[in-house]
Amino acid sequence: AQRSNCESTLSEKSDRTMKRQVLLFVSFLSLGPVFGQVSYSIPEEMTRGSLVGSIAQDLGLEIKRLISGKAKIYSRNSDQYIELNRERGVLLIKERIDREALCTEKALCALDFQILLENPMEFYTVTVQITDINDNAPTFEKNEMHFKISESAATGAKFDLERAVDLDVGINDLQKYELKATENFGLKLHSNPDGHKNVEMVLLKPLDREKQEQISLVLTAVDGGEPQMSGTMQILITVLDANDNAPVFTQKTYKATVTENSPKGTVVATVTASDADQGSNSKITYSITNTLGNVKKMFEVNTENGQVSLVGTIDFEKTKRFQINIGASDEGGLTDSCKLIVDVLDVNDNKPEINIMSKSTVISEDANLNTVVTMINVEDLDSGDSGIVKCFINENAPFIIKSSTNNFYTLVTDSDLDRERSSEYNITVTCSDEGVPSLSSSVTLTLQISDVNDNVPVFERNSYEAYIVENNTPGLSVFTIKATDADWNQNARVSYILEDSPVNGVPVSSYVSVSADSGVIHAVRSFDYEQIKDFHFRVKAQDGGSPPLSSNVTVKIMIQDQNDNPPQVLYPVQTGGSLVAEMVPRSADVGYLVTKVVAVDVDSGQNAWLSYKLQKATDRALFEVGLQNGEIRTIRQVTDKDAVKQRLTVIVEDNGQPSRSATVVVNVAVADSFPEVLSEFTELTHDKEYNDNLTFYLVLALAVVSFLFITCLVVIISVKIYTWRQSRILYHSNLPVIPYYPPRYSDTLGTGTLPHVYNYEVCRTTDSRKSDCKFGRAGSQNVLIMDPSSTGTMQRIQSEKSILDEPDSPLEVSYKCGFNFMSQCLFK
Template identity: 80%
Template sequence: LTMTRQVLLFISVLSLSSVHGQVSYSIPEEMGKGSLVGNIAQDLGLDIKRLKSGKARIYTGDSAEYIELNKERGVLLIKEKIDREALCGQTTPCTLHFQIILENPMEFYTVTVEIRDVNDNIPIFKNNEVKFEISESALTGARVVLERAVDHDVGHNALQSYFLKPTENFILEMQSLPDGGKNVEMVLQKPLDREKQEQISLLLTAVDGGEPQLSGTMQILITVLDANDNAPVCSEAVYKASVTENAHKGIVLTTVSASDADQGPNGRVTYSISNTAEASNDIFEIGRDDGVVKLVGDIDYEILKHYQINVQARDQGGHTDSCKVIIDVIDMNDNKPAINIMSKTSAISEDAKHGTVVTMMNIQDPDSGENGKVQCYIEENIPFVMTSASNNFYSLLTDSDLDRERAPEYNISVTCSDEGVPSLSSSVTLTLQISDVNDNAPVFDRSSYEAYIIENNTPGLSIFTVKARDADWNQNARVSYILEDSSVNGVPVSSYVSVSADSGVIHSVRSFDYEQIKDFHFRVKAQDGGSPPLSSNVTVKIIIKDQNDNAPQVLYPVQTSSSLVAEMVPRSADVGYLVTKVVAVDVDSGQNAWLSYKLQKATDRALFEVGLQNGEIRTIRQVTDKDAVKQRLTVVVEDNGQPSRSATVNVNVAVADSFPEVLSEFTDFTHDKDYNDNLTFYLVLALAVVSFLFITCLVVIISVKIYRWRQSRVLYHSNLPVIPYYPPRYADTLGTGTLQHVYNYEVCRTTDSRKSDCKFTRPFSNPSLMGLIDTNKHYNNAL
């Protein structure tokens, strides 16, 4: 660093106020692009990582950026070649002001760069050639004010001196002005003689003080006139006037007057503006003959507060005098505050802490005094507040808790007003999105669910849908559905149903059977996609609806392929005599299990009927001797389902008063071929066993006893079927009234009966059956 830079940096560090840091540099103008300005990271005590993570950048407001920040090296570099004269004109010192903005957290630092002048501009005269007419009667010491050269450089590089050649008649003198400038006057040191030399040519050279020294020239042509020995004299050396900015063109500011002692044409004075900045020449004009100064251009207090014009009074003889007109511009409140957003956040998390900086703004009002004082405010009833970080710098901060579900976006209107009369204001609307935080768990639209499915469904069938909603947004509101682990009758619930993770649709995994399971419960969890995820669960009850998928099953009478069941009806039975009862069940439920009984076929339809609801077979007329002993009934059992299912049962009825009568009728029952074959095989085998018992001497006595024991069990020696014995007092226990009487059963077996049975049923107290049993005993003894 140069000594100047070090001193400025030291002063800046000592003068830190509410900004986080200040630093100043001093560099020459016209430095090449990419030239080093300074190590900003080192001078501000910042780590280069902080510059990167904070997205460091330069904020210049509306000004052009001449300096750029290299975050990799932490240095400031020349972005564009700087022309001090184009940037600041004659203003000294020439400085650039900008801020270094950092984010996360938001900070800013003020940087001032002084642009030092280099000698890159030569002195320039407005006119390459000027002409004067000087009377030969001009006295020694007469002065001619010359046009000043303009050198845009400042300081030592600015215009320093003039040289005039040749110097036979004239010498140069310079007079200092209050504004720091110098008037150049050509002083006559030797009287002119028109007769000797009518035209005089001089060369005026303007030289600056730079290294290397630069110069400019102007040709002066003097025409020597006849005698006019009085010069005009201005009535005042300095005229003062004031005008409000934005004043109408043509307004009169002041009048300059000068007098000439000569008379006639030699005393006529004309006025002109000379040696004035080009900007002033376009704004003001003076009447050539009357000296009235008028406003002809636009003036702006914010551009220039004071104007100075030089007025030259000239007579016809070429004599001149000069005076100054100083014009003060009065400020008007004609500028609204300018709101410049230095840094802003477009989105902020809803869990942001109080005092989080959302936006930093720079407010500028180029007006002066009260017109330039600005106050900023925002609307009420929002969770934000405006604070002033330093002069003209404001920050927008969070002031209370944010809730995206209540207000996902804020349009914050910032209004800045000055204190002028009338007050002017500007406003800007800041749109701030509130980013979501996973602070809401999914909520089911019901506290519990209950759904129905008909049994025998197709696996994979959609049963119904559970639905949960999450008040959060985007990923945090993305709900996934999970089947919680549980079991139904010891089987994992996942083998019964599944749930779609995305849609919540519950599908059956298997085909359900109402007869095995009628309902079951499980829980579904809804989980969002946040981190960490939030969840809730709900209980689901599935009810299996019955389907008519089971035909009635006949429990009684028992139907087998190897036996014959017969019910005995005495011939003395009255009308309504209960023959038997068809007992059937249907494992379905509801109306699918409601059974009805119909007589489909019968040997004699006029003799029997079947109870529609209870399946009882009763006589519908008195039994006569003409009725056949063998009666065969076919009963159909139907359920009430849609479509209905049915089962049939054959009931054999023996119409007889005695057992022998029954036997005589049922001996002609034939057996099928398989039965005869098996019977023959068993007979041969029995014969072999008996033969073996007789042959074996060692077991003769035992064989005899076995033979006698078998003989005691034989009822008779014939080819009749076996009548099985059922346990006594076989009663209906279903509570449906299908067996209203108590029945006893007895088994009779012959030696040649192996597979086919003949079953007869009578009431336990029937004396005729008891007599039949006694008869069988006597018959057995005869055998």
């Protein structure tokens, strides 16, 4: 009831009596976050939600900084009593605080915690001191005490009374004792070094058992609070017969030491008291008279011999010293008391405690040096060297740990990070004390390294070569290029781009295309080896980073030949309007070269290797064809029985797979004179009819124009022949010969060309008024050109032969220049 009244009164006065003391200390470190300290003082038992202090104002921070920095309280135990309101920037009471339950024997009671902020990391130390209010009345452990006092007890005899306990401190603590309803006894207080007071009952007036055998007294303990609170204990005294000697301890104060964690039953010390009486009045009984703290839970005394031993577990971190009050009483009720001071010796039995205040789980690989990754608080409850802690991390990691302030460490980057070398680090932080033996504890932090686009795509080769067979299907997959990027995710996603460049005057995109995702090169068109044999282009590999990185590679496509072209016969030329025949004299020997079939194949390699075979012949026993050179030769002596007309069909084949071929018909005239050949072939030509009117008119027009042109040319040459006579040398032939022109020239009669029949030389100059035409002598073979109008032509030739035999005749010159004109011998 008294406590309830006190709490009600204090609740009304808490706002008026609370004194807030703020101490702010801020230090800026060159590396790491910002540190600061602020202190508040509040009374205990404040209601939930009560204001502790305006932390934002006292630290000089803005409300939005608390919100953006995700301000929070870090503490091992204080966060259950104090909470942070970020929106208001204040500290509030979270749970009702009972100073006596929180701090037990401590006169000064305070809560220590840190305010943490992120981005950047900052933390501030906050101390909230809890002041005492008078909410506890003095109490006695027992409701009553019994004494047996001899009537012979001398005046001034002292009797130890149980001390009252008041959990409050300061002025609210126990202040005085009152003993009522007595004339024989008084009270005497003794102050102890610990600040408490022992109370003794002193005999003021001798007792008389015969007058009063039982005495009942009331001991009242009063504190100094407002209002005052008190507790009572009843003292019952039985007056005994005379026992005039009280027990006496050998020392008033005993001292002993005990090592923490000593086993139960360990004897700490032995106290000794003596009594000069004899008999039952000299029998001494020992007891512990402490009523405060946990002394009786930790120690016990042997009632007979005074040995003090352990009954509990000693922990230096909880209590470093014990004061044991021991009493000795005889059978007569006389007592004496002493103090046993036990100092607890510390042993290194506590590992350092590692607490992660704030940490990052992901850090970019381009983070600057000395970037704070984690903040750590380390505490060791031991003392001396056992409480000195040093922390370190595992080797071969690009991080170091630094001590920022007492018991606080920061893990920072020490060198450049490279995700491609290591994408994750398991950092083991180990903290060891300097005790003997040393104790340590560790914690492992997992840190992911986020990717930065710092690697270009790399092709598997410096350049590529691919082959494709001509006549391919458009869209055919030709080749696949591959580039890899050491980065991750989007930064490693490679796209392939065909760089625009010309190939034979057209964009390369009209030849090939590249798949952006797979790097597959497709042919856009069908290739022809005879038009293009190879080409090259460049492909760019670009990643998906921002900004993107790229690299280039050269790709060369080589077209492979197919046997898609048949051989082409260059000689003898097959014409539709005239008939070409090769003359073989009947006197020709074995191996006589009749002619040579000339053919080419625009393919390459073995597809262009040609072989010649005689497919058909009028007389197979007379001729043969060279397999490799196409030369037609006689294989036996020509006889008179051999037909004049010989028709040979020669097939020309290439070496491709499958093979392609072409055929050519060679007409051979076996005769010694031209009239014999002419009569034979004229019959053949008369059987030929031309039903195409268009062809007839074209040939007629050509003949008229040719005749007019030749006539004009003969007249001009006749006029100028006189000036040319000295510079020309005429070659006379006994046979009527039609000259042969090489394959690159054409004759006006449309009869085709033959090799090595007549050698000729044309000499032309652009500024000379003279040109020279020379005819060499006939070769080993003759050429006959047969035309439907050849009979008239041959008659004209024979009539002109006699004129040609005369040197320097005008007709000779005209004849010569007429043929030279056809070989593009130009005259100015």
